[in-house]
Amino acid sequence: SQTIHQWPATLVQPVGSPLSLECTVEGTSNPNLYWYRQAAGRGLQLLFYSVGIGQISSEVPQNLSASRPQDRQFILSSKKLLLSDSGFYLCAWMGGAGNSPLHFGNGTRLTVT
Amino acid sequence: TQLLEQSPQFLSIQEGxxxxxYCNSSSVFSSLQWYRQEPGEGPVLLVTVVxxxxxxxxxxxxxxxxxARKDSSLHITAAQPGDTGLYLCAGAxxxxxxxxxxxxxLTIIP
Structure with a gap:
């Protein structure tokens, strides 16, 4: 069966520090991979998605970047965090296009102080 | 940009x-999915309508x-405390x- 791992679960970082969140998927090949950010109790904002190794699509211009160094690994990064980067970050995978569902990790709660 | 507006934003009702x-948009979607999310976890798919x-x-x-595939609704009968959570619609x-x-x-009060 497929599983998705996202870490860390919580993170407190000072303004101006770098960020690296990692997500890995097991049990599937060539998944579409996604990074979402969620404001408290609200909907999900798509940040980045990838349909293959080295292929990154950015949805919102901002202080963050994403990379996919391996088929089942997706990394969210920042060189210098801003206060506004605080939030709940969710990684997800999809097995196909169109009507396929998203399978989410358990998220990372990032607090920038 | 496609937008999906859900209403109400908050709902608190008694058990039973x-x-x-409701989930409404001015855009047409090929399918609509509903997810439920518990605090501190990722959303989990409930259903896909096509x-x-x-x-x-x-x-x-x-x-x-x-x-017209622009909107969707979720109706819960005889709500139970286990139905409490954040409900999200998503359009493809x-x-x-x-x-x-x-x-x-959604908060269901015992």
């Missing part, structure tokens, strides 16, 4: 009551896709991206 949550006018039932939950436009709704926070 019925409720309906055909305009389609109705799907999942125990006490009834999902309907609008005839036939590509690899999903657009999520604004969310409905």
């Amino acid at each position: 009551e019925n409720l309906t949550v 055909t305009g006018g389609e109705v799907k039932k999942l125990k006490r939950l009834t999902f309907q896709f609008g005839d 436009a036939g590509n690899e991206k999903l657009t999520f709704g604004t969310g409905t926070r």
